[in-house]
Amino acid sequence: MDSVEQLIKEIYDDIKSQENKGAVADYIPELAKVDPERFGVHYTSIEGNEFGIGDYQTKFSIQSIAKVLSLSLAYKYEGDAMWDRVGVEPSGNPYNSLVQLEDENGIPRNPLINAGAIVVCDILLSRFEHPLRELLDFIKSICDHEEVDYNLFVARSEKSIGYRNVALCNYLKSLDNLENEPEDVLDFYFTMCSLEMSCQNLSRAFLFLACDDFRNREGKQILPIMKANRVNAIMQTCGFYDESGEFSFRVGLPGKSGVGGGIIALHPEKYSIAVWSPRLNEKGNSYRGMRFLEEFTSRTNSHLF
Numbered sequence: 001m002d003s004v005e006q007l008i009k010e011i012y013d014d015i016k017s018q019e020n021k022g023a024v025a026d027y028i029p030e031l032a033k034v035d036p037e038r039f040g041v042h043y044t045s046i047e048g049n050e051f052g053i054g055d056y057q058t059k060f061s062i063q064s065i066a067k068v069l070s071l072s073l074a075y076k077y078e079g080d081a082m083w084d085r086v087g088v089e090p091s092g093n094p095y096n097s098l099v100q101l102e103d104e105n106g107i108p109r110n111p112l113i114n115a116g117a118i119v120v121c122d123i124l125l126s127r128f129e130h131p132l133r134e135l136l137d138f139i140k141s142i143c144d145h146e147e148v149d150y151n152l153f154v155a156r157s158e159k160s161i162g163y164r165n166v167a168l169c170n171y172l173k174s175l176d177n178l179e180n181e182p183e184d185v186l187d188f189y190f191t192m193c194s195l196e197m198s199c200q201n202l203s204r205a206f207l208f209l210a211c212d213d214f215r216n217r218e219g220k221q222i223l224p225i226m227k228a229n230r231v232n233a234i235m236q237t238c239g240f241y242d243e244s245g246e247f248s249f250r251v252g253l254p255g256k257s258g259v260g261g262g263i264i265a266l267h268p269e270k271y272s273i274a275v276w277s278p279r280l281n282e283k284g285n286s287y288r289g290m291r292f293l294e295e296f297t298s299r300t301n302s303h304l305f
């Protein structure tokens with residue numbers, strides 16, 4: 001463990017001493033207020049060894065990282081029937097793109113782009129009486145009941161400018177791929193994206209996807225192994241939108257980014273690691289997060305390929 005700690009510290013210090021590039025996502029007014037120089041990393045091994053550095057305990061807006069959690073919950077209950085409504089192919093397009101939906105009859109390419117995540121929200125809305133509470137309980141069950149919550153200021157802030165997501169949602173409805181009213185689905189989507197977690201919360205929470213026989217504190221398995229494997233496969237191929245190939249190439253792990261500047265990545269049967277740094281590259285992924293993880297998997301020789 002010492003050497004992993006040492007390595008994380010070295011890479012962290014090294015990247016911190018270099019110019020920080022990119023820009024904070026300011027299209028969501030609340031997110032524009034975040035200090036762009038925040039930088040945190042937290043590592044959790046499947047044996048439970050942990051190490052954090054920098055702002056690893058500060059909660060931030062996890063945004064699209066939440067899409068993996070809602071997908072896991074929906075897949076757990078809905079099973080393979082959900083793949084009739086959302087695909088599992090990389091889109092090669094930005095996360096909020098509308099272009100493929102018309103050609104592909106309203107079936108989004110995958111559940112990690114906005115259109116696909118909106119369909120997943122619709123599935124949860126139809127299945128549960130209190131879907132937001134259900135999602136939060138699910139997350140608490142995987143992160144040892146730590147304090148995590150939605151930030152309703154961020155949700156409202158996104159709603160005030162969420163025109164593209166309104167368009168996506170209405171379009172899905174017109175193509176018959178939403179059961180609920182677009183307004184309700186969007187409220188759920190924006191609130192889900194407003195979830196706040198720290199790097200420490202995230203790397204602990206994602207162990208259920210890294211570890212085949214993961215059991216939470218109550219001794220429960222969260223997802224059957226084959227389902228967890230498939231969620232990982234979707235993260236590997238679709239977790240970084242039109243930079244998914246690049247992340248696979250450079251970092252070589254399943255992972256997911258969010259416009260709040262967070263990235264979670266995991267190595268099956270070894271560890272889960274979260275990085276937060278709000279400045280984003282032009283594809284909307286954390287500049288330092290990508291750099292850190294590339295260095296980390298190169299120097300630990302844990303690129304999966």
Ligand SMILES: NC(=O)CC[C@H](N)C(=O)O
Binds near residue numbers: 062064096158260284
């Ligand atoms: N990539 C992201 O994190 C995008 C999520 C954000 N809530 C949006 O829909 O624009």
